[in-house]
Amino acid sequence: MLLCLIAPSALAQGVDDPNGVFQLEGNATKDASVCFPSLATPNPGCPAGSTLVTFGANTDDWSNLSHALATTGIINDGSGHGDTILQGGSSKDINDFGAWGWKQTATTSVQAKDDITHAYAAAYALPNGHTAIYFGMDRFDNSGDATAGFWFLQDSTVSTNSTGGFNGHHVDGDLLIVSDFSTGGAVSTINVFKWVGGANGSLVLNESRSPAPCDPTMGTNTLCALVNPIDGVSSPWGFLNKSGDTTFAHGEFLEGGIDLESVFGSNVPCFTTFMAETRSSTSPNSTLSDFVGPVSFPLCGIRVTKSCNGPGSVSPDGTSVTYTWTATVTNSGIGTLSNVTLNDTYPDGTTASIPVAASLSGGASASVTVTFVATNSNCHSGVTNCPSPLDATNTATAQGTTAGGVVITSPLPAATAECRTPVSSSVAITRACDAANGGATLVAQNGQVVVEVFFTADVTNTGSSQLTNITLADNPAATILPSSTIASLRPGESAHVTGFYFPSVVAPGSCNFSDVIRVTGATATLGGNPTPAVGCPSPSDLACAPATCPLCK
Template identity: 30%
Template structure:
């Protein structure tokens, strides 16, 4: 049984039992009034100041609840005591007069248990005598004929009570009925707080043995209550005011009583001042009360999940709580039970049965029933469901429904786990439970091994050789190789060649079959004799086994074959010829010929002839192709069991076929005029390795300073794979052991497996033509055993454009100050402008009015503002003129520094070069002269702009980066 949304186990297991159809049986003859009744006159439970049932009075009592839990079958101490009519009940014995009792540690009924203004706490300790709880009982009953709400349904009643250790003074007793499954936590807190509608019954017991006050509260407002709302403490709302059940003013829907005099204690009871168990409850130590739940909630009672029995220091709702008993008490509960086979295997059908029982107190409505293997079990169209029994829309208390369904075990490793989850509703409350089942998956398998005797008492897998008329022994070994959980295999072993069951032990009358039983890991051996084998040739002997696990129809099989070669009883000779696997025209092929006397007739043999169809007669051992031989010169004797070897070579001819097939034939005879002969052939593949290489310039003529690009094509034109080394020092190529395959048609890409490879690479051109050569060396793979080496090479030249005198405009030098990511190889690091200024022109650079000492100064001239100096002051007119003219002057100085820079013209007025003339003019303040020279410098800077730059340093000109040197510029260099 699983409680409503229970997220923690109760600290102390609550014993809850359903009484089934006994609920109303005891009251069929009671004439109960139709109007509202007090909880003590329902005829269901005796609220009569004692715990012992009076058979003459309608209704049960607390001793019946006690017996339900400690002796439900009434075969022991409860023999003869009737069963109670409860729907759900519990009985619990708390620690008494014990320092390790669980008691409250700061708690009030007016505070929330958890999450309120002030939480509850608990601890281990000893309660004071009058507040020390002994035993607690609770029972949910239904009173036939009592229908306060006129809803056509009998009302639900709660009956509950406890006994206390001492009767000293007045007592305050309380019972909480909680919808959350509240449990105490190890840290002194509680697992849950209140929810609206939780019930508190508070009873004040006077020293005279009366219940002076019996009030029922709910937590939070309760719109369903028909009682006036009295002043509340915290979230407590007074719902019912009542008193002692014997009072005429007691409310019909709730009341309580206590024993005014001694009352019989029907369970072990400890009281103050008594050594051991007391047979009676002293006055005001036993309390019992009742509550009409249906009246309190207008018929719609909640799903109670736990209870707390408590005592207080005083009778105020805000007083500190003392002792406590807390346990589960579930009104909405579901029990799911899933059954199925314990064992199955992949591919078999597994049948499951699911039983869903409402083991709570209230009727619940189905929400969902799902299975982790076949999904929705409420879907009548689900093909796996074979019986959709009585799992309708709802389940009444005590009812059970059943679903049966099948599942085919898929390919998987065991075990097969499966979980069913059922969820039912009571209003918005949820009752849910799961049940899992595990099917062990076994793997049946069998192994059969058939062997033949070796003549020395042992057995092997063969093949074996015997002479005509001889016999052999066989052994058939059968092993159960199944998984350990597999049932015993029932097996039939069959051998159609042998008589493996001559005594008919299996009773089938067939000597070629025998039945055996094998547990997992077990094995058996079956031996049989072949009898005389008279027909030469191979005797193939097959044995098989077919098994089924006990209780299953599955079949597993295995078989094994042994071959016995029956030899004629005559002389035999064997010849074996081996040799190289590959050759090519002009190469020698090495052969080895081995001749052996098999001795079938126990005689020596005379070698009469040894002939090779390509080499010729090898009988006398003098043939020039023979490199060594230990064979006797024919006609000579080769003794029984002996062998000899001839080694020879033969050159591969251009006229030979491919492959070259070579056969040797040996003729022999024995002393009894028996003849024997044998032959063997060898094939050697003839290969023709060849390779070519070509090299082509792709982009001539090439501009100086740009890449001269070449294409290299290498082609395996032969019929055998080649390992190729490729070397080109100019292009930086050095590839070793590149495997070239062979192909009828190839593509020139970067994959040589089809016999072709294309490599494209380049080198930066200078001013001279670019000449280079590629060399290849090819060898045959080691598998061929051939050591031939092929070489080839190819070269080409890329012509270089021969330019004139180069210049670049001011915009070029300003935008090539930086290479952007500064990732170019030396000597260009901060851009080409810096490279020419630093490495070609050299610092310092004299501008007449300024001397530049670094690339940052050069960048400062180019990027200085015409209107303002670096400190923000406005420039004078002559200052602007000098800065503006310095841009053209700086560009001209850099152009003059190029390796093929155009010659700087001479100024006709001064007779100086334009650069020197401008330097002299900038040292003065003649704006007219400065502007005149500036125009001539601009013409010079544009004169060779279409001519490629040739750099003697081999430097590469990086891409333009218009703003790359702004952050590197020294702007003070442009100040006047």
């Protein structure tokens, strides 16, 4: 019996490094260790021809993708009759998606060896800082070799449509990995293609590896794949092959990985979409058979959060409220985004495109401040996000442009933040005898000597909202100058009035004359009107002030 223990190596750094991020050993389950390539369970060693591989504690496998940057999850695809398949002689990898066709009826099917049952992809950050994509599929039958293709696309709109065609287009830098799906063991050839140009571009071979087996005993491959070499390999998800087995027979499970920097250098595209396919030949001119997807593969992403910066600021004149929000946009993918913009909807429903950053690298964030001034003219009943100037809700999405020229947008729902502002509405009044005019004095009127009382009063807005239509009255009735109505008062502003009256009754032996000036009404521009004061002549009075003027001085 041959036993070799593979020690952790800080220098491996390949996609198949057993101490890296993902287990490429030929099965879909997370293992502490395995005999490679036989997949035998160490007992305690390995059979001749196999090497004991011990995996790092933080490595994932398809049964556990907890450390992935992005993943499609396990995508189920129908098998046998009723499968969704590609159709038409133009459904080829060399053509843009507008030429592709698909169909699904009760009888549609492909050859069992080309029939995909599940497909999957995941992205990881390698220990060396590179980004790796892992890909795989399982198939309905192992009755012969097939060719598997894995597309990684930048246009998030690529999808099937209801007329049997495809939406979306290729973008410069789209990636296609084509691998043999052999009947078990090493993969003989992997071809890596890049799409060059836009919708009218072409598929160009970037790299070809032959042979290209993953080898976790070395862990140095930047591109590799392998197929399960034995029968009875457990499936972590529901699986049923043509023979009725719920485990993978040899050659029914394919997995691989690629270091994206080995293909793109530092300019890794911002992939958003994944699709898997099969065809009968390795030639890119071959007509395609089965497919899975397209599905979201958010290696490229953008998100936005919105927060209220506290209660709004009431203007000095008390007629408006200024709100601010902080919007933070994060590049949640790996590729750099340019022209990052906030698509903001103000509380009154108007919109604006606000520049955030000319360039935003993967994982980075940038913030902007959004400002809005609320008044009674733009915030009132019927305005959903601003029913009054004191309650304003701001919403936003964000967008950025990938290196391939694709504009991506943050997912819905939009980021939302509500701000509220408290205000106070109150008024005060003071009164005094008008000494300059004699206060209470004797005057001749219609051949009689009567008492005339002169007074002054100051009305002050003691709240934080503007007050308008402030009305005054006096008990007993008096003439108030310049008017008994004050048009408006800003917060903290006062208005000075004067007045006079003729007492109708003079108490015997009294030289003192008293009256009460009252604020009988006022309208607040912001918030509710002032509330009535206590102790005034009328229960609806907002403020009052009594004063006594002596005739005898």
